[in-house]
Amino acid sequence: SQQGEEDPQALSIQEGENATMNCSYKTSINNLQWYRQNSGRGLVHLILIRSNEREKHSGRLRVTLDTSKKSSSLLITASRAADTASYFCALEPGAGSYQLTFGKGTKLSVIP
Amino acid sequence: ETGVTQSPTHLIKTRGQQVTLRCSSQSGHNTVSWYQQALGQGPQFIFQYYREEENGRGNFPPRFSGLQFPNYSSELNVNALELDDSALYLCASSPRDNYGYTFGSGTRLTVV
Numbered sequence A: 001s002q003q004g005e006e007d008p009q010a011l012s013i014q015e016g017e018n019a020t021m022n023c024s025y026k027t028s029i030n031n032l033q034w035y036r037q038n039s040g041r042g043l044v045h046l047i048l049i050r051s052n053e054r055e056k057h058s059g060r061l062r063v064t065l066d067t068s069k070k071s072s073s074l075l076i077t078a079s080r081a082a083d084t085a086s087y088f089c090a091l092e093p094g095a096g097s098y099q100l101t102f103g104k105g106t107k108l109s110v111i112p
Numbered sequence B: 001e002t003g004v005t006q007s008p009t010h011l012i013k014t015r016g017q018q019v020t021l022r023c024s025s026q027s028g029h030n031t032v033s034w035y036q037q038a039l040g041q042g043p044q045f046i047f048q049y050y051r052e053e054e055n056g057r058g059n060f061p062p063r064f065s066g067l068q069f070p071n072y073s074s075e076l077n078v079n080a081l082e083l084d085d086s087a088l089y090l091c092a093s094s095p096r097d098n099y100g101y102t103f104g105s106g107t108r109l110t111v112v
Helices: none
Strands: A005-007 A010-014 A019-024 A031-037 A043-050 A055-058 A061-066 A071-076 A085-092 A106-111 B005-007 B010-013 B019-024 B031-037 B044-050 B053-057 B064-068 B074-078 B087-094 B107-111
Touching (some): A031 A061, A031 A071, A043 A055, A043 A061, A043 A071, A071 A085, B019 B107, B044 B064
Antiparallel strands (some): B005 B019, B019 B074, B031 B044, B031 B087, B044 B053
16 A cells, blocks of 8 residues: 655754644545654644645644645744644545555654 | 554464454444554555455455454454464444544564
8 A cells, every 4th residue: 555755754854843743645645644753653634635635724734635746745934832733644545445545654742 | 532442553473373453433333443564665455344244355355354343343363373473453443434544553463
């Protein structure tokens, strides 16, 4: 099964700056989801974007999807120290298959 | 909403033993999935259950098996434990397609 690849693997920014993480994939998808994970704990669902959508917002989060380039980006604006976590994109292929395939994630550090 | 709860939180087993991990889905969620997450990696899909039937399986050997009960709670059983089975095991539930998943905090399994 295909896997999303996040880029960069690690990102360190100052509090108040914006953070952008990217996800690339290889085959068609039904939707793409972004999750956050703090220190090896459970994942928290952030945003789901369907294959026919191009952009979604949730609070300080903005997700874009370009199916022609098979890529997505997650933008966190005005970052806070509490945003320090690993961020994963997860692909749902659809067509009767609902398993999520995750990449290795982007480790974001927000320095106070 | 009570969220997804997993038990136990930590577990140490000896190679060759068997283990059962438990998950209570969020109320109203009829789909439950299990994931294995090794240190520094993204979660890997083990299998999914929908209304007590297996609805997809990842690349895991038959010694990984599961059940979903009428109340939508679930178990993951692993027989003949190997050292490489040491990982964080995550349970996730969802109410329907295209909705995203709610993850539990996971069970940290160590095989010695």
